[in-house]
Amino acid sequence: MAVNDAQRRSIRAQAISIGLAISPFGLAFGALCAESGIGVWEALGFSSIVFGGSSQFAAVSVLADDGTVIAAITAGLLLNLRSLAFGVSMAPSLKGSLLWRAGVSQLMIDESTAIGTSQGTHELRRYGYLWGGLSVFVLWNATTLIGVSVLSEAESLITDLGIDATIPAAFLGLIWNKLENAKHRAVAVIGAITALILIPFTPAGIPVIAAASAIIWVRPWTIREGDNYE
Amino acid sequence: MSDAGLVVVLLGAGTYVLKALGPIYFGNRRELPSKFKTMALLLPTPLIAALVITSTFSSDNVITIDARIVGVIAAGIALWKKLPFVFVVVIAAFATALFRLIVV
Numbered sequence: 421m422a423v424n425d426a427q428r429r430s431i432r433a434q435a436i437s438i439g440l441a442i443s444p445f446g447l448a449f450g451a452l453c454a455e456s457g458i459g460v461w462e463a464l465g466f467s468s469i470v471f472g473g474s475s476q477f478a479a480v481s482v483l484a485d486d487g488t489v490i491a492a493i494t495a496g497l498l499l500n501l502r503s504l505a506f507g508v509s510m511a512p513s514l515k516g517s518l519l520w521r522a523g524v525s526q527l528m529i530d531e532s533t534a535i536g537t538s539q540g541t542h543e544l545r546r547y548g549y550l551w552g553g554l555s556v557f558v559l560w561n562a563t564t565l566i567g568v569s570v571l572s573e574a575e576s577l578i579t580d581l582g583i584d585a586t587i588p589a590a591f592l593g594l595i596w597n598k599l600e601n602a603k604h605r606a607v608a609v610i611g612a613i614t615a616l617i618l619i620p621f622t623p624a625g626i627p628v629i630a631a632a633s634a635i636i637w638v639r640p641w642t643i644r645e646g647d648n649y650e
Numbered sequence: 651m652s653d654a655g656l657v658v659v660l661l662g663a664g665t666y667v668l669k670a671l672g673p674i675y676f677g678n679r680r681e682l683p684s685k686f687k688t689m690a691l692l693l694p695t696p697l698i699a700a701l702v703i704t705s706t707f708s709s710d711n712v713i714t715i716d717a718r719i720v721g722v723i724a725a726g727i728a729l730w731k732k733l734p735f736v737f738v739v740v741i742a743a744f745a746t747a748l749f750r751l752i753v754v
Contacts, residue, residue, distance in 0.1 A: 441735050444736045448739060462654040465655070465662070466654075466657075469658055469659075470661050470665050483653055483657065485708060489656050492653075493664065496661040497661065500664075500665045500669075502693065503665065506669075507670065508672040514673045521674050522673075524673065525670035526669060528672070580747065581743055582721055582742070582745065582747030582748075585717070585720070585721025587705045588742075589721060589738055589741075589742030590739060591702045592725050592726060593729060595695050595699060599695075603692065607699075612703045615701075615703040616703050616707070620711055620712065621711075624708070628700045630700075631696045632697055634696035638692070
């Protein structure tokens with residue numbers, strides 16, 4: 421029992437540090453909304469209803485560049501396809517009533533799954549998932565609110581303080597660790613080049629969506645069980 | 651409803667379906683094919699790399715080189731030096747602001 425308590429304590433600490441680590445991105449997301457003329461309620465709608473960091477940034481960036489609603493949604497959904505894989509791997513540890521499973525599913529994001537799946541028992545996996553998800557949910561929405569409300573009052577601050585540069589910096593931060601893996605590095609470079617080539621010729625959002633085709637270059641149909649893609 | 655509001659509702663609904671399919675429908679009865687899993691995990695990388703490019707260079711269908719690039723390079727150096735994310739974001743903003751102050 422004492423062992424279990426210590427594990428729970430360490431899970432809580434991990435969940436709170438992950439929540440704090442994503443907080444600057446929450447501020448950056450709020451700033452992006454302010455910069456794009458998106459109001460407080462819509463910004464909070466993104467952070468609570470969509471609740472998927474990279475997809476929120478992607479959708480709002482596409483809208484900010486005058487992309488269509490369809491392009492914004494497509495880019496967001498492509499980024500969130502991984503939630504399906506997360507959900508299937510967490511499912512055995514999230515048993516309960518239908519209502520309960522429906523509720524906790526909203527927390528199915530990178531951080532909650534990362535903490536959850538690294539635990540040894542179903543009970544601790546569920547504990548890690550819930551703590552990770554709730555910690556990020558609370559801090560992400562709080563920092564989104566601060567970012568959007570402070571900066572929509574003072575839009576000139578966005579360029580004066582260089583806050584517009586935090587958006588690409590946040591994106592770079594999101595993929596940085598993945599770039600240690602050769603396959604991720606390859607698709608990142610191909611995706612970036614694809615986007616750069618398409619910017620002058622296609623409507624906003626299309627360069628991003630087209631970049632998804634980069635994964636064809638690593639020939640995903642040759643993937644075998646146990647290959648390292650993490 | 652504004653375009654942003656529409657995106658919140660539709661992207662929110664679609665994302666929720668993806669999140670909930672595992673716990674609600676699949677349970678622990680099935681496994682996803684490993685090819686799907688791998689592709690779903692690989693997919694965000696090129697998309698986010700493309701977003702680095704568009705949010706650095708793009709304004710209205712034109713490739714623009716402005717002070718944002720200074721911030722992105724600073725962020726790259728900060729990440730390479732393994733600084734915490736808080737500093738990465740702050741350094742990016744600071745470098746861009748400083749560049750605007752001095753050059754523009």
